[in-house]
Amino acid sequence: MHLETVLRDAAPYALGTLVRRYGQFDACEDAVQEALFAAATSWPTDGIPDSPRAWLTTVADRRLTDSWRSESARRRRELAVVGAEPPGDAEVSDEDDTLRLIFLCCHPALSAPSQLALTLRAVGGLTTAEIASAFLVPEATMAQRISRAKQSIRTAGARFVLPDATDRSQRLVVVLQVLYLIFNEGYAARSGDSLQRSDLTAEAIRITRMLLRLQPDEGEVAGLLALMLLTDARSSARETDDGGLVPLAEQRRDLWDSDAISEGVALLSRTLGRGLVGPYQLQAAIAAVHDEASSDEATDWRQILALYDVLERVAPSPVVTLNRAVALARVAGPRAGLALLGTLDGDARIATSHRLDAVRAHLLERAGDLAEARDAYNRAARAALNRQEQAYLLAQAARVGAALP
Structure with a gap:
């Protein structure tokens, strides 16, 4: 099994064990991150241990208690909690704490970007550097975001338990949205040199499988x-x-x-x-x-259009309207699709996205308006942040431009 896969499997178990033992999510999560770094450094040379979960839990436990003992102002209180003797090998529970961790990371006290970042780190096992790279922000910025998120959880008095039925139902909406965003960022990377990031899509699928087993x-x-x-x-x-x-x-x-x-x-x-x-x-x-x-x-574009009609009633959004316009164009012609796209002009929720002009360019080309299509392809390329999408849109603009009389 690949080293990264082993680490991502073991990390939630180690974190869950420590949080249930000590109750301080922020300190426990920091300790697990240190243990993950130690594993990534030593395992390629020493080999993967027989019980990766126990190894990670033991190292994280020792890092945590060592950290507490080094703080003289808190020495007496922390020694009373963790005991005066150095810990032995920590026993890792077979209990799957993934669901508790997901719901904790998606606590309503956190903003959506913080929920996403914290879930990727605490449950997905991604490093701060990897998360920062995925969202094109400096590592220091992402570290601050995660640190503030953990502090917000502590301030809110969140407990490491599953929410009650009512709260769980409400928070599940956020959990699913976070997993959906992780997957989308992997499948269609918003920026960078690569069109897709298989590590993020695989992680989103892995966590969603766990969630389905638990729910x-x-x-x-x-x-x-x-x-x-x-x-x-x-x-x-x-x-x-x-x-x-x-x-x-x-x-x-x-x-x-x-x-x-x-x-x-x-x-x-x-x-x-x-x-x-x-x-x-x-x-x-x-x-x-x-x-x-x-x-x-x-x-069957008629069936797709009918499904988008229902989706727009259930969960209306500019993206749904955009996709519905594509389906409508396949059923009723490009002019019908362009008319629907026109309803999104001026919508601030999609104003900065390149997708509106990209779809408009495609439909204008199908309608025979080649000069307008070329201009729309060029506008979309200027707005696109992913280099592969930029290259594709510029190539489309050049192809359409070459066909002009």
Whole structure:
């Protein structure tokens, strides 16, 4: 098993054990991060221990108690808590604390960016540097964000227990949103040189699988996992050999992961009809229609449009309207899609995104308005932060421009 995979599996168990033992999430999380660094340094040379979870827990426990003992002002109080003798090997519990950790990291006292960063670090096992790189901020900035998030949890008096049924239902919405954001950042990286980051998509899928095992009756958890699987199934066909973007219509479908598609469809089939249908289940249903079509031309766009109509009623957003415009254009023609896109002009929620002009350019090209399409492709390229998307949009602008009379 890969070293990073072992570490990411062991980290939540170690953190959960320490938090249940000592109750101080911020200090325990810092200790586990130190232990992860020690493991990443020593294991490649010494080998992975027989019990990675116990090793990580023991090292983190020692770092934690050593830290407490070094603070003279708190010495007496902390020694009373942890005992005067150096700890022996820590016993790691087999209890899976992942769900408790996820809900704690998504505490309502935290902002959405802080919830996302803390979940990636405490549950996902990513380093502060990795998280900072994913979101294009300096490592020091991300460290401060995480530190403030942990302090906010402590100030709020959050306890390491599952919320009650009412609070859990409300907080689950945030948990799913955080996992969805992690996956999207991996599948379509907002910036940088690479089109996608498989480490983030894999981590989002791994954590969502855990959440589904712990919350098997939550239809939207199953819907989110299905959506991730059905979307990630196309990842190997989304890039050229040199990392360039391949749009959905041009992808080689024989490269799609049929096992992931089958699992996603099966999850969705078990979920739909069991209760109220939420936005993740609807998005998964749309992804399934795409994945089960033998080609772009064979795709049932009327069904996709109908699903987007429902999704826009259930969870309206500019992104849903944008995607619905694409489906509408395939059913009723590009002018109909352009008219719907026009309703997003001036919407601040999508004003800074390149996607509006990218979709507009595509529909203008289909409508035969090549000069306007070229200009829209160029505007989208200027707004795009991901270099592969920039390159693709500039190439489209040049291609359309070359076709002008």
